[in-house]
Amino acid sequence: MSDLIKVASSSAEQLPRVCDLDPYLLGATNSVFGRDGHYGNGDGYVARTANEVDRRLARELTGHRLVVVVGPSKAGKTRSLYEAVRAVYPTARVAWPCIGTLDVFVADQRIHGFEGVLVVWLDDLHEYLTGTAALTPGLLSKLMSRPGRTIVVATLRSEMRSQLRGGGELHADIRRLLGQASTIEMASTAEDPVETAAANYAYPEQVRAGYGLGEELAGAPELLTCYDDARAADPVLHTVISTAVDWARIGRVDPIPEPVLLALVRQRLRNTRPELDVDDGAVTAAITHARTPSPGAGRTAALLTANLDDQGVRGYRPFDYLVAADDGQHHSARPVPDGFWTDATRDATAAILFEVGNGAYFRNNHKLATDLWQKAADQGHTPAMTNLGTVLHYRGDLEEAETWWHCAAAAGNTTAMAKLGTVLQYRGDLEEAETWYRHAAADGHTNAMTALGILLQLRGDLEEAETWLRRAAKDGETNAITVLGILLRQRGDLEEAETWLRRAAEDGETNAMTNLGTVLHERGDLDEAETCWRRAAEDGNTDAMTNLGILLHERGDLDEAETWYRRAAEDGETTAMTNLGILLQERGDLDEAETCWRHAATDGNTTSITNLGILLHERGDLEEAETWYRRAAEDGNTDAMTNLGILLHERGDLEEAETWYRRAAEDGNTDAMTSLGILLHERGDLDNGSSAP
Incomplete structure (x- = not known):
């Protein structure tokens, strides 16, 4: 499993x-206090009491959600998460998946068939949320559905979360996954006086004002100062570090090979400092300096080194504290130079592109992303085809978007199949939409299962619709869970x-909150129904606003009911x-009531059509009243049929009045039955009058 898991094993x-x-x-x-193989001696853990981080971690780790610790670089996220997991699950097995392997990792029998307690460790979560084999709600649910207890934990830098929350429709899965996770917010120990005091007690004379313990132990402030000072004092060193930083910032998760770093640095210096005479020896010396820990910087260097055995050279990754700094953690964000995106991908594979x-895209450079x-x-990279189709569709290039989705779908990309199905369904090509949904659903795409279930439900194939919705719901697809719940509610399986x-x-x-409120309301749990509707209404669900307004209206809280109705x-x-x-009518504001109706x-609301007809009828605008009555009556509203009958009855059109009375009466409207009886009695049909429906 060495190709799947960073800490290798055969089982x-x-x-x-x-x-x-x-x-x-x-x-x-x-x-200098702790490193590989030297844990638990001089590297004592400082409890994280601010925001109850330790206590909340202990609680959330016993739940069934992804647990994410979010905070600035070197705030201590990984250490705190490790200490919490060790306290709760000391004998659990740990798997740290390699980036880009999650789909294979989840399906591997050695993971999916393992019945013991498993901790899945995702340090730097942002690297698992984009690209191929990205973590999605459906993939997370499959991971959680192992026969044994599964705890999925992650760390995420604050500035990366800010980027991940954008992206529009293209990255809806990421926002949904982050929204469903149990998130623990962590700040630097410098932000809390209690934690600062504890850090000073555990590590005397190691923490300076303004810096957190994690930053100081890693030597991060010294490295950042060296990096910032080098801008003027040593432009070659600064360019070496900033180039490696930008390599990571543009989304390259692979280490930058030393020859590539050297070439990019030379190119950047030619563009930015043409007055300098810099040869390869000077750049190589700066790279050596950058990869060597400096005094006072612990065991960390600005560039972290790896041997790229397949290329026979060293490769480098920048210290993440410096990446965060250039993204705005410690000073104004530094933009990635426009030309660097092209320079750093000149000979890149399709996967890297x-x-x-x-x-x-995450940095809001959508044109470059599209290119x-x-x-x-x-x-021929199908995920790229799929993303390209999505951005083209969003900007209105529908034909070209569909072309790319067709190409990706034909090549087996299930996300493209699902998107293509959605477009076809929207324009009425239901048969072809269903075909693509079925292809993607058969390959396990949960959004396609949900879409197929909804399509089948709309055409009345409820049994098969339920089958697909259940499959998607089992895989954790929230929309499928909601639709399945609504389907069951409608058929009475409350x-x-x-x-x-x-x-x-x-x-x-x-x-789901809105429909749950309806279930609770129907069984008489009004307080909990109100709670559900309030949560959904505050999140912008208009059905919940309306239901909450009705509940408040019925119990006499008219001012608040009006507020929610208006929203x-x-x-x-x-x-x-x-x-x-x-x-408004009840309180006598007839003009505004009329405006609402x-x-x-x-917009076709038959109750408003009927009410408007009644209002007009009562004030003598009989011609317009009749127009509205007829519209609602033809749509099947029995109150409108009855009132139309009354209007016709009053002006002497008894035959048509009887027709409408009978239609409403046959549908169970008791007012219509009464009015029909009166009409029949008036014309002397006493037997018919007494036996009117």
Whole structure:
């Protein structure tokens, strides 16, 4: 499994136990106090009490969600996470997947078939969320569905989370996954006086004002100062470091080979400092300086070195504290030079072009991202084709977007199949949409399973729809869980519906909260129903706003009911407009009530159409009242049929009045039955009048 897991083993049982590892093997930075093989002696742990980090970690690790510790570089994220996992699961096995292997890792029998407790370690989570084999909610759910207990933990730098939260539709899965995770926010120990005092006690004379313990132990402030000072004092050294930093910032997760670093540095110096005479020897000397730990910097250097055996040269990764600094953690963010994206990908593979395209997209350079994906797509890279299609679709190039999705789908890319199915369904090509959904669903794409289930549900194939929705729901697809819960609610399986809806609601799905509130309301749990509707309403769900307004209206909280009705009505929710009109009518604001009903009536709400007709009828605008009555009556509204009958009855059109009375009466409208009886009695049909429906 050495190709899948950073700490190699031939079986899951041979994976190391948590208690057999140390935090430095799992990503913590070495220092003069602690390093690989020297854990637990002079590197005492300082409890993280601010924001109750340690306590919250201990609690969240016993749950069933991805646990992510988020904070600035060198805040102590990895160390704190390791200490918490060690305290809760000391004998659990640990697997740290290699980047780009998650799909194979999850399916591997040595992982999926292992029945023991397994901790999946994802240090620097951002590297697992983009590119091929990215971590998605569905993939995470499959990982969690192992027969044994699975704990998935991760660290994430704050500035990387900020980038990951953008991306529009293209990275919706990332936002959903981060939104569903249990997130523990961690700050530097310098931000809290209690933690600062504890750090000074544990490490006397090691922590200076303004810096956290993790920063000081790693020697990070000295390295950053050296880097910043080199801008003027040693431009060759500064260019070496900044070039390696930018290599990482554009999304290249591979180390930069020394010959490539040397060439890029020479190119950058020619562009930025043409007055300098710099030869390869000077650049090589600066690289040596950058990879060598300096006094006071612990065991860390500006460039971290690896041997690239396949190339026979050294490769370098920048110290992540310097990357974070150039992204704005300690001073103003430094932009990546425009030409560097091209220089650093000149001979890149399609896979690298795709990764760097993602980096450009996250940095809001969408044109560059599109260009890079175009190059990768031209080389046959199907994820690049899929992303390219998505951005083209977003900007309105629908035909070209569909062409790329067709190419990627034909080559087996399931995400492209699902997107193609969505476009085809939207334009009414349901048969072809279903074909692509089925291909992707059969290959395990959970969004396609959900879309197929919804399509089948809409055409009435409820049994097969439920089958696909259950498969996607089992894999953790929140939309499928919600739709399945709604389907079960509609057919009366309220207990199971509640189970699924609660699960989706816990993941923040507002539609699930809204429908859960409806289930609870129907069984009389009004307080909990109100709680659900409030959560969903505050998150912007207009159905929840309307339902909450109705509940408040019914119990007499008219001011707050009006507030929620108005919010939903402003977003175009016609039921809210209708009910707002009723509330306004009850307090005598007939003009505004009419305005509400006219808006909702124009959008086809039959209750508003009927109410508007009644209002007009009562004030004598009989011609317009009749127009609205007829529109609602033809849509099947029995109150409108009845009132239309009354209007016709009043003006003497008894035959047509009887027709509408009978239609409404046959549908169970008791007012219509009464009015029909009166009409029949008036004309002397006493037997028919007494036996009217």
